[in-house]
Amino acid sequence: MESLAIYVPRLVTTKEYFAPGHRACMGCGEALAVRLVCKALGRNIIIANATGCMEIVSSPLPSTSWEVPWIHTLFENTAAVASGIEAGIKVLRRKGKYTKRTKVVAMAGDGGTADIGFQALSGVLERGHDLIYICFDNEAYMNTGIQRSSSTPLGASTTTSPAGKVSIGQTTWKKNMPAIAVAHDIPYVATACHSYPFDLMNKISKAIEIKGPSYIHILSVCPTGWRLPSDLTIKAGRLAIETGIFPLYEVEKDRYTLNLDFPQLRPIEDYFKLQGRFRHLSKEITSQIQERVAAEYAKLKKKATSNNY
Amino acid sequence: MTEKDKTIEIRWHGRGGQGAVTSAELLALAAIEEGKFAQAFPSFGPERRGAPVLVFNRVSDVNPIRARVSVTNPDIVVILDPGLIYITDVTSGLKEGGVLIINTTKTLVDITSELNGPWKLAVVNATSIAREMLGVPIVNTTMLGALVKATGIIELESLTEPLKERFGARAKGNIDACRKAYEETEIAELSGIVEKPRKTFETETFPSWQELLPGCVVTEAGNAKQYRTGDWKSERPVLDHQKCIKCGICYLFCPEGCIGQNEDGYFEANLYYCKGCGICARECWTEAIKMVEEE
């Protein structure tokens, strides 16, 4: 459990940049993650947002939940739009037409990041634009009604990877986006979750200070798509970390840091049993998943310890 | 036009996630099973789990259904969530002599004072029936029983097959709940007069095309604050000041960002926005917050 200091308001700005009145589902982890991200980003930013839940719930004309400059254009091009904003500011600053040091932030869901927006993201990371790309990963296409993405975990039942008599649901392992980001040799990659708000906000603050591209992958619990009661959003996120299925870590150049390490991971069963999307899984499949989670966690831990000099 | 030629139009009021769409679909399937013509469709929009939603049915004994527009002058209105009658004009456009069917814990006499008009009123405590028969307060199939009792639009038995088809192993509970609601629904003929709608669905006025800024840019930052998501909730958080240690953890975890510190240092939810997700109550270390049902 994250050591929370008691008096939250002394540690967190009370300013909100993602205004209430947004139309996210009750208990939406992604809305919470966006709210926390925005707090950490502050006001001197420009956001480019991909099509998806957060775009839809925050911007029905003529209203907006955004208190910072924000642009939505399409689903797959958010990284590219953000790179344009960054380049535009750069040239305008050079010409004395723009004086602020504004951080550009791209936001997208897991579908907009790992699937349809993958190419544009890779282009932006490779070109080294000075921006933060944040993936809000709720592990399926929730905006269109819970279809599988390449970020959906093995065994999860979605509307296009339904569990059935001859199927366990999603048959593929979750695409490792943070590792792909690391492979682009960018200065900062991190994972985070709304259930660990201070860790999340610290990582955003760190990314703001970094020159060049940062990639932050935030697990965002979706009570609707994961089929769990809306009050269990925070708990589910916590269990994802405590079971090791979604470890919190950072990669600064080659240096890995496991932000929360557990001498003993909780059994994956504790995480699965909360959620309807895993309810159909047999003991056998669950234990296979357990093994892979342990192996992946061990790999990560090895990377983190080998560079602890 | 004979009575048989008439198309009966139904409007369902529910909340995202309550299954109003399923109810309307099952009704249409049952009517089609009886050899009637029927349609069912939702009003599409960005509203999510908890938000008020509308769903529509049309049923005709003899004529194919041609209308592909929302129902604005219903013969029948069904209300799945009792809280909705306070936030939206559920009787809007309801025809004289129409039928209003509502899930409520209130008695027929009590509710009449709130929804009096030139229509038939039917009440049932569907939430309690659903809890008893299904173990969850999901009232969509239960309300089908009340609808059949109040209107006779289809035979109760016609729902059995569609329910089995939809719910498989869980069909029995739904069939039982439907039947129990059919038995327990109370009906009264009212004779009230409606002078003007209490609140229409869309009271806002929208800009003309000349008033839109280039590219429809919105210059009023955060103006979504005017939108009351508090209407979505069926439960609200209540703070026990004795137990609250003013730590602010509830503030930190609220997806709406609607919890703020008052003058005495307590953290309280702004019910104008609170959707009633219950995260604050669940995450409160000292168990100072309890969720209580609205109504």
Place this chain on the structure above:
Amino acid sequence: MKRTGMEGSFAIAEAIKLARVEAVAAYPITPQTHIVERLAEFVANGELDAEYIPVESEHSAMSACLGTSAVGARTFTATASQGLELMHEVLYVASGLRLPIVMTVANRALSAPLSIWTDHSDAMATRDCGWIQIFAENAQQAFDLTLCAFRIAEDPIVLLPTMFHIDGFYVSHTIESVEFLEQEVVDKFLPEYRHPYPLDPDKPVTIGAFGPPFIYTEAKKAHEAALRSSKKVILRVWQEFSKLSGRHYSPVESYKAEDADVLLLCMGSFSETAMMAIDKMQAEGQKVGLIRLRLWRPFPTEELRQAVSKAQVLIILDRALSLGGTPPVCSEIQAALYPLKTRPKIVSFVGSLGGREISAQGFEEVIRHGVDKAKQGELDEFEIIGVRE
């Protein structure tokens, strides 16, 4: 002013430099590539103070342009054919968000089969995207109209992206003589770009909110009205430009058409070859003339009606198909002339697809064949000229 020998692509690049473009995002595709290669050189040599974003696709090229333009930087890109098609969905966003990006399209046929050669299939496939679309026939026009395009696009009452069409190879890769303007003259003609509602933390705006049914119609009406009313700005800018340069442009341009009974209508570079056919036939005493559409969007209905008002026969040569339908230019012209009491007989041809050439003599044959068809009343269907049976 002195004439310089230069490839069309480089003439456009000169115009971009003179326009002090601030951002270029582009992806290579034949026959557009020479333009952006030259721009990359300008940036690399410090001759142009711009950000050059070498994106990984045309989709990202146009997407990055959305970003640069929305923040307030003067933005240019260029593409052709498949690249334009890959941008297709982004084109609608650029115009719907009213971002005055200027883009050169080096017209090229579409796959399949793959063809790198010129026709207008790519241009015509984008005609409903809400952009201003202008056609140039040679390097001089390309230079002039590129400069004008920024003035038009960025005008506060227009604020629309502008697509500027040249024929691939025949203009992009052809060296010819061009007269340039001095930097001071261009600076005076083209003021700095100011986006009225840029992305700026000091005045946070939301750009790209979605349109529910109660507002989408109004949004599209506003877009349509802006595109239609852009014509008066276009006329004004071209007029002003003619005072600077002595070169005059108009939405529909006539060539020796005053007393013509028969008019040929076409667009793009081969119009100039067609002029040779007109010269020859007029010398032989035939009453033939030529008109070209310079402005394709907004469609210049009034100017077109005026230009064809005295003709008996109008022969339209499309350089693209609308597969299964009427060729695009012809169908637009038929629609524009239909409400008139008297109008010329229209003969519809499609030709010069995927780089197939038409010589001056070929144009003569087209005109003669068109007149025959008109005489015989064969006006029902279009004909693909030069196709082997």
